Amino acid sequence: MLPDYQKFGYGIESASLLLKFGFQNLKAHKIVGMCNSENLGSSRIMQKVGMCREEFSEKNCFGMGNGLTNIFFSILDKEYFYNK
Numbered sequence: 397m398l399p400d401y402q403k404f405g406y407g408i409e410s411a412s413l414l415l416k417f418g419f420q421n422l423k424a425h426k427i428v429g430m431c432n433s434e435n436l437g438s439s440r441i442m443q444k445v446g447m448c449r450e451e452f453s454e455k456n457c458f459g460m461g462n463g464l465t466n467i468f469f470s471i472l473d474k475e476y477f478y479n480k
Contacts, residue, residue, distance in 0.1 A: 407441045415445060419476050426472050433465040442469040446479050 397407060411429075418424040429447055431438035443449070447469035 429469045447471045
């Protein structure tokens with residue numbers, strides 16, 4: 397998200413709508429999100445919408461040899477509907 401539009405709640409609103417669509421319309425059982433470990437904003441958003449940190453993964457991103465660490469988050473349908 398462009399810096400001028402950060403910290404207005406748009407990220408949380410977007411993530412919430414994606415979860416709602418995934419669980420209510422697509423009838424998903426589990427939704428998974430991923431971000432770079434240095435991206436604290438994305439990590440916070442996923443936690444605020446009820447997702448739980450699942451695992452870390454060391455990956456060679458796009459063959460550049462930078463070895464970025466990814467963090468995975470997930471939420472199950474029963475967790476989503478329980479919190480509603």
